[in-house]
Amino acid sequence: MPIGVYVCHCGLNIAGVLNMEKLKSFAEKLPDVAVARDLQFSCSDIGQEQIQKDIAELKLDRVVVAACSPRLHEPTFRRAIAKAGLNPYMLEMANIREQCSWVHMEQPAMATEKAKDLIAMAVAKAALLQPLEPESIPVSKNVLVVGGGVAGIAAALDLGDCGLHVFLVERRPTIGGYMALLTDVFPTNDCSICVLGPKMSDVYNHSNITLITYAEVLGVEGSVGNFTVSGVRKARYVDEKLCKGCISECAGVCPVEVPSEYDFGIGKRKAIYVPYPQAVPLVACVDPKACIGCARCVEACPAQAVKLDQEPQDFELNVGAIIVATGWQPFDATRKEEYGFGRYRDVITTLQMERMLNASGPTKGEVVRPSTCKIAESIAFLQCVGSRDSTVGNLYCSRVCCMASLKNAQLVKEKYPHNDITIYYIDIRAGGEGYEEFYVRAQKLGINFVRSRVSRIEEVEGEISLIFEDTQTGEMKRVRHDLAVLSVGLEPDEKADVLGNLLGLSRRPDGFFEIAHPKMRPVEAHIDGVFIAGCASGPKEIPISIAQGSAAAAKAVKLLHKGVLELEPTSAYVDPEKCIKCKLCVDLCPKKAIAVKSPAYVDEAACKGCGSCAAACPVDAINMRFFSDEQIMAQVQAATEEKREFPSIVAFLCNWCSYGAADLAGTSRIQYPTNARNIRVMCSARVDPSFVLEALRRGADGVLIAGCRIGECHYRDGNYQALQRVNVLKGVLEKIGLDPGRVKIVWCAASEGEIYARDLKDFIGELKAMGPIGTELKK
Amino acid sequence: MARDETFKHEVLRLAGAEVLTCIQCGTCSASCPTAHLMNPSIRRLIKLCLEGKKKEALHNETLWLCTSCLLCTVRCPRGIRPKAVVSALKDIAERAGLRSKDAAYEQFFLKQIKDYGRIAELALTGEFLLVFPQGAVQSMQMGLELLPRGKIDLKIEKIKGRDEVKRIVEELSK
Numbered sequence: 001m002p003i004g005v006y007v008c009h010c011g012l013n014i015a016g017v018l019n020m021e022k023l024k025s026f027a028e029k030l031p032d033v034a035v036a037r038d039l040q041f042s043c044s045d046i047g048q049e050q051i052q053k054d055i056a057e058l059k060l061d062r063v064v065v066a067a068c069s070p071r072l073h074e075p076t077f078r079r080a081i082a083k084a085g086l087n088p089y090m091l092e093m094a095n096i097r098e099q100c101s102w103v104h105m106e107q108p109a110m111a112t113e114k115a116k117d118l119i120a121m122a123v124a125k126a127a128l129l130q131p132l133e134p135e136s137i138p139v140s141k142n143v144l145v146v147g148g149g150v151a152g153i154a155a156a157l158d159l160g161d162c163g164l165h166v167f168l169v170e171r172r173p174t175i176g177g178y179m180a181l182l183t184d185v186f187p188t189n190d191c192s193i194c195v196l197g198p199k200m201s202d203v204y205n206h207s208n209i210t211l212i213t214y215a216e217v218l219g220v221e222g223s224v225g226n227f228t229v230s231g232v233r234k235a236r237y238v239d240e241k242l243c244k245g246c247i248s249e250c251a252g253v254c255p256v257e258v259p260s261e262y263d264f265g266i267g268k269r270k271a272i273y274v275p276y277p278q279a280v281p282l283v284a285c286v287d288p289k290a291c292i293g294c295a296r297c298v299e300a301c302p303a304q305a306v307k308l309d310q311e312p313q314d315f316e317l318n319v320g321a322i323i324v325a326t327g328w329q330p331f332d333a334t335r336k337e338e339y340g341f342g343r344y345r346d347v348i349t350t351l352q353m354e355r356m357l358n359a360s361g362p363t364k365g366e367v368v369r370p371s372t373c374k375i376a377e378s379i380a381f382l383q384c385v386g387s388r389d390s391t392v393g394n395l396y397c398s399r400v401c402c403m404a405s406l407k408n409a410q411l412v413k414e415k416y417p418h419n420d421i422t423i424y425y426i427d428i429r430a431g432g433e434g435y436e437e438f439y440v441r442a443q444k445l446g447i448n449f450v451r452s453r454v455s456r457i458e459e460v461e462g463e464i465s466l467i468f469e470d471t472q473t474g475e476m477k478r479v480r481h482d483l484a485v486l487s488v489g490l491e492p493d494e495k496a497d498v499l500g501n502l503l504g505l506s507r508r509p510d511g512f513f514e515i516a517h518p519k520m521r522p523v524e525a526h527i528d529g530v531f532i533a534g535c536a537s538g539p540k541e542i543p544i545s546i547a548q549g550s551a552a553a554a555k556a557v558k559l560l561h562k563g564v565l566e567l568e569p570t571s572a573y574v575d576p577e578k579c580i581k582c583k584l585c586v587d588l589c590p591k592k593a594i595a596v597k598s599p600a601y602v603d604e605a606a607c608k609g610c611g612s613c614a615a616a617c618p619v620d621a622i623n624m625r626f627f628s629d630e631q632i633m634a635q636v637q638a639a640t641e642e643k644r645e646f647p648s649i650v651a652f653l654c655n656w657c658s659y660g661a662a663d664l665a666g667t668s669r670i671q672y673p674t675n676a677r678n679i680r681v682m683c684s685a686r687v688d689p690s691f692v693l694e695a696l697r698r699g700a701d702g703v704l705i706a707g708c709r710i711g712e713c714h715y716r717d718g719n720y721q722a723l724q725r726v727n728v729l730k731g732v733l734e735k736i737g738l739d740p741g742r743v744k745i746v747w748c749a750a751s752e753g754e755i756y757a758r759d760l761k762d763f764i765g766e767l768k769a770m771g772p773i774g775t776e777l778k779k
Numbered sequence: 780m781a782r783d784e785t786f787k788h789e790v791l792r793l794a795g796a797e798v799l800t801c802i803q804c805g806t807c808s809a810s811c812p813t814a815h816l817m818n819p820s821i822r823r824l825i826k827l828c829l830e831g832k833k834k835e836a837l838h839n840e841t842l843w844l845c846t847s848c849l850l851c852t853v854r855c856p857r858g859i860r861p862k863a864v865v866s867a868l869k870d871i872a873e874r875a876g877l878r879s880k881d882a883a884y885e886q887f888f889l890k891q892i893k894d895y896g897r898i899a900e901l902a903l904t905g906e907f908l909l910v911f912p913q914g915a916v917q918s919m920q921m922g923l924e925l926l927p928r929g930k931i932d933l934k935i936e937k938i939k940g941r942d943e944v945k946r947i948v949e950e951l952s953k
Binding site for chain 2 (some may be wrong): 338384388389390391426427451452453454455456467468469470471474476
C-alpha cells in the first residue's frame with residue numbers, strides 16, 4: 001500500500017510559518033509512506049504532474065496532500081490522481097493552511113507540531129481508503145426561479161431559451177421588482193420601465209416559462225436534481241384568465257383608497273388595483289386588508305372576473321435546480337431617528353423621489369414638498385442612510401445610492417434649472433463604466449457637493465434644516481432646505497428568510513445570502529443545485545444583477561442539460577448480518593433513505609452521507625463508504641499518538657458549517673491556540689460516541705464537536721441528534737468519574753470564523769481549569 | 780513634522796483601535812453641542828491623533844470643552860468613541876504635567892477641602908481667577924447678579940474634625 005505524501009508550500013502561505021523540511025522528514029517515516037515531497041504549489045500544473053509521475057513510477061495507490069482546505073482543492077487533486085489512473089477517492093487532504101499556518105502565525109514551532117499530527121492523521125485515514133464509483137441518477141429538467149425582479153427575469157428568459165422549463169414564482173401580484181418602479185436609470189438616464197417592460201412581457205409570453213405570481217414557496221424537499229417544491233398562490237379575488245386589465249371599471253367604483261406600496265406611501269390606490277400600468281400579468285388584485293366587501297367591483301366588471309369567494313391555491317413543482325433571486329428591501333429610514341423620517345413630512349427617501357420623478361407616478365413627474373404640495377426649490381440629498389453605519393448594524397456600502405442620487409439630482413436639475421440642489425456625501429463612489437463621467441456631468445450641471453455626513457435634521461415651524469460639519473472647510477453649519485431626500489441603503493429582503501431556511505442557505509455577517517466562494521463561485525450557494533442571483537447576495541447595480549441572472553441560468557443548464565447527475569459515492573450501507581432490525585436508523589434519516597425492511601436497507605442514491613445512522617446504530621451494522629468508522633478511528637488514534645501540548649483536543653467539525661467556519665477563521669487570519677486536531681465529518685451527527693471515548697481513553701484532554709447552528713443543519717436536524725448524543729455521553733463520563741465538561745458541543749455557521757475561534761479558546765480555558773485528563777479521578 | 784507613533788499608539792490603546800477606521804465624515808463635530816467653541820473640531824482632533832501630532836492634539840481648548848454628552852459616540856457610523864479619545868488626551872496631558880484649567884481648578888478645590896473641610900465658593904472662584912484671569916469679567920458680572928439674591932456666601936465656613944479630613948486627603952494624595 002504505497003502512499004505518496006505531498007506537503008505544499010503554497011508560496012509562503014504555509015512555508016512562511018511551518019517548517020517544511022521537518023514536515024517532509026516526519027512524513028517520510030510514517031507507516032506505508034513510499035515517498036514524501038514538498039512542493040512549491042501542489043495545485044499548479046508542475047505540482048500535479050509530480051504527483052502523477054510518482055503514481056506511475058512508484059506505483060502509489062493512495063495520495064495525501066497536505067495543503068489548503070479540502071473544501072477548496074479536493075476536486076482538483078481528485079481529478080489529478082484520476083488522470084494518473086487512480087480512483088479519485090484514494091486521496092486524503094491534510095488542511096495545514098486554513099486550519100494551521102494561517103491561524104497560528106505567531107507560533108511557528110507549535111504550528112509545525114500540529115501540522116505533523118494533521119499529516120499523520122491524513123496518512124492513517126488514507127491507508128483505509130477504498131476505491132468508490134459515483135452513481136448516476138436521472139434529474140428533472142425544470143428550474144424554479146424565486147423572485148421576479150430583473151435578476152429573476154434574466155435567469156428565466158435564458159433558461160427558457162435553452163429549452164429548460166422554468167417556474168417563476170413571485171411574491172407580489174406583478175413581476176418587475178424594484179427596477180419597474182424606478183424612473184430613469186444611470187448612467188445613461190434611459191427610462192427604466194421602457195427597457196424592462198418588454199422583458200416582462202417576454203416572460204409572460206414564453207412557452208417555456210410558467211409564471212406564478214402572488215405566490216410563496218412554503219416547502220422544499222429533496223435535493224439537487226430532484227427537488228419537490230410546494231407553495232401557495234394567494235387569492236387575488238380576480239380570475240386571471242377573465243380579467244382584461246382595464247382596471248378603470250372596477251377601481252372606478254371602489255370606494256376605498258389606501259396608500260400605495262408601489263409609490264412607497266406618497267401615492268394612493270384603491271382596494272382593487274393593478275400595481276402600475278405596465279404590470280405583468282396585467283390583472284387586477286383585491287387587497288383583502290382594505291376591501292370592505294361592498295362588491296361594487298363585482299357588478300362593475302364587464303368580464304365578470306372579480307370573484308370575492310376565490311380561495312388560495314396550493315401548488316407543487318418538481319425541479320432539478322433552484323435559483324434564488326429574492327432581491328432586497330430598502331433600509332427603514334425611521335431607524336435613523338435623527339433624520340426625522342416619518343415625523344417630518346419634507347423628509348423623504350430615494351424611492352419616494354424615484355416615484356415623484358416618474359411621469360406615471362403620483363405627482364406625474366413633479367418634485368414637490370409633501371407639506372405644501374408646492375415645487376421643492378431647494379433639495380438636499382443625504383448619502384449613506386443605513387449604509388456604512390455600524391449604529392444600525394450595516395457596515396457595508398450599498399453601492400448604488402451614490403449613483404442613484406447623482407442621477408436624481410441631474411433629473412431634477414434638468415427639469416428645474418434654477419433649483420438649488422446639494423448632495424451631502426462621505427465619499428462619492430462612482431466606480432463603474434461611465435460612472436465617473438456621470439459624476440462630472442452632475443458637477444457641470446451646477447449641483448453642489450458638500451463633503452459631510454449630516455448629523456441631524458431639525459424642523460422648526462414647518463421648515464427643515466440640516467445640521468452638519470462641512471469637513472472640507474471645517475465649518476459647522478445649519479442649512480435650510482425645502483426637501484431632504486434620504487439615500488436609503490439596500491438590505492436583504494426579510495421575507496426571503498423563509499426560503500433561506502427551507503433551503504438551508506447561510507448568511508454573511510451583513511445578512512445577505514452567502515455564496516459558495518466570494519470570488520470564484522459568485523452565483524452558487526453552499527447547497528448543491530441552488531444558485532443565487534442579484535441583490536439576494538448583496539447590493540448590486542442593474543447590469544450586474546442581469547449578468548448574475550444569466551450566469552445562474554448557465555450554471556443550472558450545465559447541471560441539468562444531460563438529464564442525469566453523478567452523485568458523490570459517500571453513502572451509508574448496512575451489513576445485513578449484523579442488523580438487529582431495531583429500526584432506530586429509519587426514523588433518524590433526514591433523507592428518508594433507509595427503508596423499513598428487515599434488515600434495514602439504504603437507498604444509496606437518496607442518501608447524502610450525513611452518517612447519523614452509522615453513529616446511532618447500536619450494533620455498528622451501518623457504516624459509511626467514505627468517512628468510515630475505521631477511517632475516523634484511525635484519525636483519532638493518530639491525533640492522540642503523541643501528546644504535544646496541554647490541553648490536547650480532538651475536534652470533530654461538520655463539513656458544511658463549522659469546518660467552513662474554521663476555514664474562514666483561516667482566510668480571515670483570526671489567530672487562536674494550536675491545541676485542536678480537527679477531524680472533518682459530513683455532519684456533527686456522524687460523531688459516534690465511541691470516537692469520543694476512544695480519544696479520551698488515549699489521553700486527549702477534551703473533545704470538541706462543532707455543528708451548524710441549531711435549526712440550520714444541512715441535513716435538517718443532525719445537530720439536534722448530535723446534541724442528544726453529547727448529553728448522553730456527558731452522563732456516561734460522569735459515571736466513570738470524568739468531568740462531563742471534557743466533551744463540548746458548539747454551533748457555528750460557515751460565516752462565523754470568529755465564533756469558532758472564540759469557542760475553541762473558551763474550551764481551552766475550561767480544560768486548563770480542569771487539569772489534564774484523569775486529574776479528577778485522583779481526587 | 781514626523782509622525783509621533785508612540786503618541787498615536789497611546790491614544791489607540793486608551794481609546795480603542797477602531798479610531799483607526801475614522802472616515803472623517805464630521806458626524807461627531809456636527810453632533811457636538813459645544814462644537815462652535817471648539818478649535819480644532821472633534822473630527823480634526825481625531826485626525827491629529829492619527830497623524831501623531833502630539834503637540835497640536837494636546838495644546839488646545841477642545842479637550843476641556845467636551846461636556847461628555849456622548850452624542851458623538853452614539854452617532855459615529857464607525858463605532859468610534861470620540862469621547863474616549865478626548866478622555867485619552869486628557870489623561871496623556873495630565874501625565875505629561877500639562878496644567879489645564881480643569882486640573883488647576885481641581886487643585887484649588889482639593890486644597891479648600893483640606894483646609895476647611897468644605898468649599899467656600901467665593902474664595903475658590905477668586906483663587907482660580909488669579910491663575911486663569913480670562914474669565915474674570917464674565918464671572919464678576921455673574922457674581923454681581925447673584926450677590927443681592929443671597930446666592931453667594933461671603934463667609935468661609937469650617938467644619939469640625941478638619942484634621943481628619945486633612946489626613947484623608949493627604950493619604951489619598953500619596
